[in-house]
Structures are given as structure tokens and as C-alpha cells.
Amino acid sequence: MAHDLFEAARDAMKFAHAPYSKFPVGAAIRADDGKIYTGANIENLSFPQGWCAEPTAIGCMIMGGGKKIVEMAVIAEKLALCPPCGGCRQKISEFASASTKIYLCDEVGVQKTMTMDELLPLSFKTDILG
Ligand code: THU
Numbered sequence: 001m002a003h004d005l006f007e008a009a010r011d012a013m014k015f016a017h018a019p020y021s022k023f024p025v026g027a028a029i030r031a032d033d034g035k036i037y038t039g040a041n042i043e044n045l046s047f048p049q050g051w052c053a054e055p056t057a058i059g060c061m062i063m064g065g066g067k068k069i070v071e072m073a074v075i076a077e078k079l080a081l082c083p084p085c086g087g088c089r090q091k092i093s094e095f096a097s098a099s100t101k102i103y104l105c106d107e108v109g110v111q112k113t114m115t116m117d118e119l120l121p122l123s124f125k126t127d128i129l130g
Pocket of ligand 1: 018021023024025040041042043050051052053054083084085088
């Protein structure tokens with residue numbers, strides 16, 4: 001089931017633009033519309049301007065019409081079970097629920113499954129901002 005997401009994340013990683021870190025990352029989202037949206041990290045010579053694979057995938061989901069992340073896979077060529085960075089966890093949580101599954105992969109497939117709540121307990125939320 002999650003294997004197709006793993007394959008999509010692995011294929012997306014090939015599009016990484018990571019000439020500075022040389023650390024390609026791929027991400028794949030299964031969205032509430034049933035479609036898979038993918039992304040890779042895109043770096044910039046002005047280093048802080050680069051961004052991670054996860055927001056690329058989130059951007060593709062939003063522009064493709066998806067609204068919610070049903071499940072998500074992340075893979076990095078040089079680090080098995082690469083966990084999404086802290087900023088990405090907050091970005092993912094905007095479109096996920098506490099029980100949304102995040103699959104951490106190595107080169108052969110999904111090796112660890114975590115829920116959004118395990119990845120980001122006590123995420124930033126407030127009714128004041130709507
Ligand atoms: N990276 C991601 O794409 N996702 C993460 O969650 C961790 C880090 C990227 C950012 C940068 O291009 C490279 O990995 C090294 O930090």
C-alpha cells in the first residue's frame with residue numbers, strides 16, 4: 001500500500017536540486033483527492049533561500065487541488081529514515097491530522113512509520129488566528 005508512495009518519493013528525489021549540500025531528498029504525499037503529489041529539495045546559492053522536499057510536495061498538492069495529506073513518504077539518498085526537519089513538521093501538520101502516517105524510507109522501501117503526533121507533539125495551534 002505504502003510502497004507506491006515510497007516509489008514516488010524515490011523517483012521525486014531524482015529531481016532534487018542540491019548542488020551545495022549534495023543531500024538529495026524526495027517526498028510523496030497521498031492526498032484526499034486520491035492523487036500522489038511529489039517534491040524534492042531545491043537549494044539556492046543564497047543558502048537560506050533553498051527549501052526542503054516536503055514543502056515542494058505540499059505546494060504541488062495545493063496547486064493540484066489536494067487539500068489534506070492522507071499519508072506521506074520521505075526519503076534521502078544519504079540517510080536512511082531521514083526524518084522531516086522541524087520546520088517541515090510544522091508545515092506538514094497544517095495539512096495533516098494527529099493520526100496521519102509519515103513513512104520514513106531507505107533505498108528498498110518503508111522502514112519506519114510514525115504518526116504526525118509522534119513527529120510533532122504539541123504542534124503550534126491556536127484558535128486566535130483562525
Ligand atoms: N532537507 C529536506 O529536503 N527535508 C528535510 O526534512 C531535511 C533536509 C534538505 C534541505 C537541504 O537541501 C538538504 O536536505 C540538506 O539539509
